[in-house]
Amino acid sequence: xxxxxxxxxxxxxxxAGGAMAPVWWLSARRLRGAMGSRQVSLLALGAAFxxxxxxxxxxxxxxxxxxxxxxxxxxILLGPWAAAIAVTVALLIQALFFADGGxxxxxxxxxxxxxxxxxxxxxxxxxxxxxxxAGSARRAFAAxxxxxxxxxxxxxxxxxxxxxxxxxxxxxxGRALYFPFDLRVTVPAIMLPHLLIAGPIEAxxxxxxxxxxxxxxxxxxxxxxxxxxxxxxELAWVGLGAALALTPLGLLASGDxxxxxxxxxxxxxxxxxxPALGKTERSGWKGFNLMPDYFxxxxxxxxxxxxxxxxxxxxxxxxGLARAVGAGGPGREEPPAxxxxxxxxxxxxxxxxxxxxxxxxxxPSSKARxxxxxxxxxxxxxxxxxxxxxxxxxxxxxLALEEWSRREGWLQRRDPRSKVLAALGIVIVAGLSRSxxxxxxxxxxxxxxxxxxxxxxxxxxxxxxxxxPLLAVAVAAPATLSLTHPGRAVxxxxxxxxxxxxxxxxxxxxxxxxxxxxxxxxxxxxxxTTRWSDLLGGLRGLWAxxxxxxxxxxxxxxLAVLLQVAxxxxxxxxxRTVGRVSHASNxxxxxxxxxxxxxxxxxxGGEVHAAMVARGWTxxxxxxxxxxxxxxxxxxxVAAAAVGTVAxxx
Amino acid sequence: xxxxxxxxxxxxxxxxxxxxxxxxxRLVSAxxxxxxxxxxxxxxxxxxxQGESVVVLGANGCGKSTLLWVLAGLRFVTTGSxxxxxxxxxxxxxxxxxxxxxxxxxxGLVFQNADAQLFSxxxxxxxxxxxxxxxxxxAEIHRRVEDVARLLGLGRVLDRSPYHLSxxxxxxxxIGAVLTSNPQVLLLDEPSAGLDPRSRHQxxxxxxxxxxxxxxxxxxxxDLEIAEAIGSRAVVLSEDHxxxxxxxxxxxxxxxxxxxxxxxxHDHWHRHGDAAHAHDHAHVxxxxxxxxxxx
Numbered sequence: 001x002x003x004x005x006x007x008x009x010x011x012x013x014x015x016a017g018g019a020m021a022p023v024w025w026l027s028a029r030r031l032r033g034a035m036g037s038r039q040v041s042l043l044a045l046g047a048a049f050x051x052x053x054x055x056x057x058x059x060x061x062x063x064x065x066x067x068x069x070x071x072x073x074x075x076i077l078l079g080p081w082a083a084a085i086a087v088t089v090a091l092l093i094q095a096l097f098f099a100d101g102g103x104x105x106x107x108x109x110x111x112x113x114x115x116x117x118x119x120x121x122x123x124x125x126x127x128x129x130x131x132x133x134a135g136s137a138r139r140a141f142a143a144x145x146x147x148x149x150x151x152x153x154x155x156x157x158x159x160x161x162x163x164x165x166x167x168x169x170x171x172x173x174g175r176a177l178y179f180p181f182d183l184r185v186t187v188p189a190i191m192l193p194h195l196l197i198a199g200p201i202e203a204x205x206x207x208x209x210x211x212x213x214x215x216x217x218x219x220x221x222x223x224x225x226x227x228x229x230x231x232x233x234e235l236a237w238v239g240l241g242a243a244l245a246l247t248p249l250g251l252l253a254s255g256d257x258x259x260x261x262x263x264x265x266x267x268x269x270x271x272x273x274x275p276a277l278g279k280t281e282r283s284g285w286k287g288f289n290l291m292p293d294y295f296x297x298x299x300x301x302x303x304x305x306x307x308x309x310x311x312x313x314x315x316x317x318x319x320g321l322a323r324a325v326g327a328g329g330p331g332r333e334e335p336p337a338x339x340x341x342x343x344x345x346x347x348x349x350x351x352x353x354x355x356x357x358x359x360x361x362x363x364p365s366s367k368a369r370x371x372x373x374x375x376x377x378x379x380x381x382x383x384x385x386x387x388x389x390x391x392x393x394x395x396x397x398x399l400a401l402e403e404w405s406r407r408e409g410w411l412q413r414r415d416p417r418s419k420v421l422a423a424l425g426i427v428i429v430a431g432l433s434r435s436x437x438x439x440x441x442x443x444x445x446x447x448x449x450x451x452x453x454x455x456x457x458x459x460x461x462x463x464x465x466x467x468x469p470l471l472a473v474a475v476a477a478p479a480t481l482s483l484t485h486p487g488r489a490v491x492x493x494x495x496x497x498x499x500x501x502x503x504x505x506x507x508x509x510x511x512x513x514x515x516x517x518x519x520x521x522x523x524x525x526x527x528x529t530t531r532w533s534d535l536l537g538g539l540r541g542l543w544a545x546x547x548x549x550x551x552x553x554x555x556x557x558x559l560a561v562l563l564q565v566a567x568x569x570x571x572x573x574x575x576r577t578v579g580r581v582s583h584a585s586n587x588x589x590x591x592x593x594x595x596x597x598x599x600x601x602x603x604x605g606g607e608v609h610a611a612m613v614a615r616g617w618t619x620x621x622x623x624x625x626x627x628x629x630x631x632x633x634x635x636x637x638v639a640a641a642a643v644g645t646v647a648x649x650x
Numbered sequence: 651x652x653x654x655x656x657x658x659x660x661x662x663x664x665x666x667x668x669x670x671x672x673x674x675x676r677l678v679s680a681x682x683x684x685x686x687x688x689x690x691x692x693x694x695x696x697x698x699x700q701g702e703s704v705v706v707l708g709a710n711g712c713g714k715s716t717l718l719w720v721l722a723g724l725r726f727v728t729t730g731s732x733x734x735x736x737x738x739x740x741x742x743x744x745x746x747x748x749x750x751x752x753x754x755x756x757x758g759l760v761f762q763n764a765d766a767q768l769f770s771x772x773x774x775x776x777x778x779x780x781x782x783x784x785x786x787x788x789a790e791i792h793r794r795v796e797d798v799a800r801l802l803g804l805g806r807v808l809d810r811s812p813y814h815l816s817x818x819x820x821x822x823x824x825i826g827a828v829l830t831s832n833p834q835v836l837l838l839d840e841p842s843a844g845l846d847p848r849s850r851h852q853x854x855x856x857x858x859x860x861x862x863x864x865x866x867x868x869x870x871x872x873d874l875e876i877a878e879a880i881g882s883r884a885v886v887l888s889e890d891h892x893x894x895x896x897x898x899x900x901x902x903x904x905x906x907x908x909x910x911x912x913x914x915x916h917d918h919w920h921r922h923g924d925a926a927h928a929h930d931h932a933h934v935x936x937x938x939x940x941x942x943x944x945x
Contacts, residue, residue: 351863352797355832406809531772607766610724615831616754616783 001112001158001190002091003105004516008161008179009169010104010431016161017107023115024088027081050074050090068202069113072121072150073209076143079221080122087114095523103523104427112157121150140207147206148199155194159186180508404528409453411529415633416538422640423526429644430518438647439514445643446521453529463524464517672736673697674835674866675721679730682716690716692891693730698835698868703861705881705899706870709913712887714870715762718837721868722759723750755784758833762840764820768812773804773823776812780831791830798826802856818849825856835866842876854879872914878903888912 050070074083088110095103102109129142163183181189405412411419430442450460489500527535675698682691690713698704698721708714719725720732723744732739734753744750758780761767770776777795786794799805802822807815812823821841828836838857842850857880861867871877877884877899884902886909888894894912895902902908909915 351859352794352801354794354797355801355829355860355863607761607763608769610719611759611761611767611769612779614722614724614754614757614759615780615827616751617779 001155001194002095002102003108003112003158003161004102008105008108008165010428012161012165012168013102013104013106013108015107016105016111020088020107020110020115023084027084030081050087068198068205069117069151069154070205071113071117071154072125072143072147072202073206075118075122075150075221076125076146076206076210077221080118082221083118083122084110084114087118102519103424104431104519108161109158112154112161116157117150117154120153121146124149140211143210144203144207148203151199151202152191152194155190155198156187159183159190162186162190404453404455404459405531405534407454409455409529411449411453411455411525411636413632414636415629416530416534417541418629418633418636419526419530420535420538420542422636423522425640425644426522427519429647430515430522433515433647434511435647436511436514438649439511439518441643441647442518443514443521445640446518446525450525453525455525455528459528460521460524463528464520468513468517672700673733674700674735675739676733677720677727677730678733680720680727680732681729682713682720682725683728689891691720691727694887694893695730696885696893696896698866700866701861701864703857703867703869703880703882705877705884706868706887707872707874707877707884707902707912707914708870708887709872709889712889712912713891714872714887715839717887718759718839718868718870721835722757722837723753724759751784755831756833757835757837758828758831759837760825760828760839760841762843764812764817764824767824767827768820770812772809773812773815773826774808776823776827777804777808777830780827784831794830794832798829801829802826818845818852821845821849821853825853833865835868836860838867838869840871840873841869842871842873850876874903874909874914886912886914 069087071083071087074086078086088106091106091109091113095106095109123146125142125146127142128145129136129139132138132142160183162179163181163186165179166182179186426442426446430439433439433442446460447457450457488503490503490506491501493499493501530538675696677694677696680691680694681689683689694717706714706717716725720727721734723734723739726732726739726741735756737743739753744753768776770779774795777798778791781791781794795808799808802825804819804822804826807819807823812820815823825838825841841853841857845853854876857867857869861880867880869877869880881899884895884897884899885893886895886902889912895905895908906915906919909919910917
């Protein structure tokens with residue numbers, strides 16, 4: 001349920017981000033006050049943990065997948081405030097590295113998954129389970145219900161954010177500028193899989209993980225101080241947060257009317273009659289509520305089904321294209337160099353003079369190539385294996401990204417601050433632009449930058465491709481239909497009433513995909529040509545608070561360790577399993593394995609924190625002073641601004 | 651006088667090389683129990699003098715790591731008392747940021763688990779972390795990073811992620827990360843665990859040099875060979891977490907009965923001879939060196 005950039009308007013993204021800002025601020029403040037610097041490493045763990053959980057895809061209706069989020073689990077184990085930051089960081093990493101969810105849309109995604117989900121889920125958990133003893137069945141039940149409600153609150157938030165787009169942003173002729181479907185479609189389309197499939201899974205995972213966590217002695221948030229006087233006040237805070245989180249629900253409740261508006265009503269409210277609506281009325285239905293008999297169902301379901309028909313087709317093509325483009329991957333022409341070689345790798349043994357004694361030998365300075373780690377070959381028979389495999393592949397890819405950032409190139413030499421600003425500028429202009437020409441100019445700019453930075457276009461394409469099928473399925477394919485974009489029919493799918501793929505619909509879908517491709521490409525290029533530490537430094541040098549960059553840095557660090565552990569856990573299990581494993585036993589294993597991961601991560605986190613304190617860390621991030629931006633760094637900004645201006649003018 | 655004043659007083663100039671003198675740490679009946687009641691140290695009394703190289707010997711789980719964490723000011727004794735640099739070492743004392751800074755500068759701990767200790771994106775960031783947070787000027791930090799990289803042979807891996815390093819490189823990076831802060835007291839938790847003979851030998855060489863440069867070194871290990879090579883004195887922890895012996899290293903290694911009682915040797919164990927001999931033995935096929943007299 002990650003909202004991609006360009007699916008919602010920058011204004012919506014800004015509003016959602018603005019709504020998240022106080023949550024982030026309060027969380028950071030509260031955590032700093034409550035637990036000091038220790039919380040930072042716990043947060044990083046929680047974020048890495050959520051990130052891992054989100055990679056477990058489970059098949060849902062019509063060839064799509066849903067995944068658990070772990071937000072309520074994090075809230076139960078770490079507390080909702082810590083969970084809010086942890087999930088946000090997981091989302092940020094996904095947006096930056098995995099093209100999963102938009103960068104601009106981060107605030108919106110965070111509002112759903114890092115705020116609505118943990119706070120709602122935690123409130124339910126506390127309300128149901130706080131009076132029963134720790135470890136009781138009732139507590140476990142409460143955790144499961146909390147997880148179910150939390151996940152669906154997040155799904156509902158996403159459905160609402162998407163569904164209000166056509167009302168907020170549309171062309172004078174009524175066609176949506178951004179997400180073309182309104183709440184009546186988005187709510188059932190998004191909620192159904194989450195209510196039926198993702199919710200129960202989230203509940204099972206959460207209950208299993210919480211129980212297992214208790215068994216292995218992980219301290220569960222709030223249980224020690226359950227009797228303390230502060231407990232009640234805390235609940236009040238949680239209640240306030242949850243009430244805020246539930247406001248989208250309120251909108252929907254009053255919005256029963258939304259689903260029942262007649263065309264006249266809509267015309268009165270919006271001041272115009274959307275052409276799609278008018279057309280469907282002419283062809284015999286009233287609004288979206290009337291459905292032909294042969295579908296056997298009411299309005300929204302028809303929409304969903306129609307959407308799915310086009311979606312399945314486009315998804316097949318999109319996946320095929322993505323596979324074809326991504327098959328080669330970044331150049332793998334050479335075998336890895338050995339990590340250590342020859343004499344002298346152990347040092348000359350002479351202490352430097354500041355350490356008491358001078359030394360003179362020269363260091364061996366040849367740059368060794370990154371050793372590539374091969375992803376363990378796993379069986380491909382069940383969703384668990386596929387998820388782990390995907391997880392390992394993606395993480396290794398992310399770690400191998402530095403391959404390009406270490407090479408000589410134009411962008412590699414630019415100051416990370418200027419790169420961050422330039423990429424952000426391109427994302428914003430692309431998000432606002434509707435002209436194919438403008439998007440072409442922006443896309444060319446990105447491609448030229450890639451070429452002069454010696455990043456093969458294939459590599460950039462491989463980073464952009466994974467984002468497209470999702471967008472194609474969720475947005476572009478349904479938009480090609482005559483229901484949203486009336487026009488000359490290209491392919492008639494249904495003749496009574498008429499449902500067809502139209503030229504204007506195809507054009508709209510193409511522009512939408514181009515917009516997303518340019519945005520994702522710009523971010524991908526930024527990440528490809530900037531070393532992780534420099535990127536963090538750049539963010540820090542711009543506006544990001546120190547706490548955020550420190551959490552990001554730690555999360556990245558833990559991620560590698562955690563993923564390795566996860567892959568090992570699965571391999572260990574495989575090596576002891578004969579034959580096929582039932583889905584039920586897989587689910588049980590996932591829960592237990594997550595809890596084990598969490599326990600291990602917690603103890604590792606404690607040690608990492610001690611290692612930082614032992615070396616003088618006091619809770620603030622320090623950075624070596626950076627050089628001022630050079631003329632060529634400014635030139636990058638000027639060039640980006642020029643391209644942006646030209647594109648906006650088109 | 652507070653811990654801060656005590657630290658400030660001693661921070662003026664480095665002690666003359668090889669000097670043995672003042673007491674840096676003093677533990678009196680110190681005990682540590684984990685919050686769940688598990689006891690890790692019981693009634694430990696010992697002193698660590700300036701310039702000494704103390705080896706903490708003991709089987710797995712006897713409390714060696716806990717003792718080092720206590721000395722490093724990361725855990726605080728639950729019974730008894732600990733003094734560092736003549737002043738009580740308590741959680742409250744380290745809450746003062748100035749005192750904490752000076753204490754952290756003077757006492758460096760190399761963790762047993764290099765994966766936990768190395769948390770930065772690159773080895774260079776790792777080496778920079780300590781001096782950066784201690785407030786050193788950038789030019790000095792860069793110089794130290796270069797020096798330590800050369801000393802430990804980390805030059806070619808400086809810009810790589812610690813995640814990609816081999817076991818030996820990780821350990822050297824972990825030691826380097828502490829050395830850039832130039833601590834007066836170096837605490838090492840099982841520095842030779844899991845290393846191949848060559849890497850092990852490099853660590854021994856380094857520790858001998860550091861000791862001759864006047865560092866105070868406390869090493870926990872159950873590796874009697876390296877204990878013999880690097881230590882002057884041995885503190886033996888028994889499996890019930892008390893100090894079983896505190897004697898010169900040779901005297902401890904000659905006491906087979908003692909070693910057997912704390913599960914450091916088994917019935918088929920035998921010694922390679924005196925310290926110098928064992929040291930020589932470890933160097934067969936390596937390069938020339940000149941510290942026989944030192945061992």
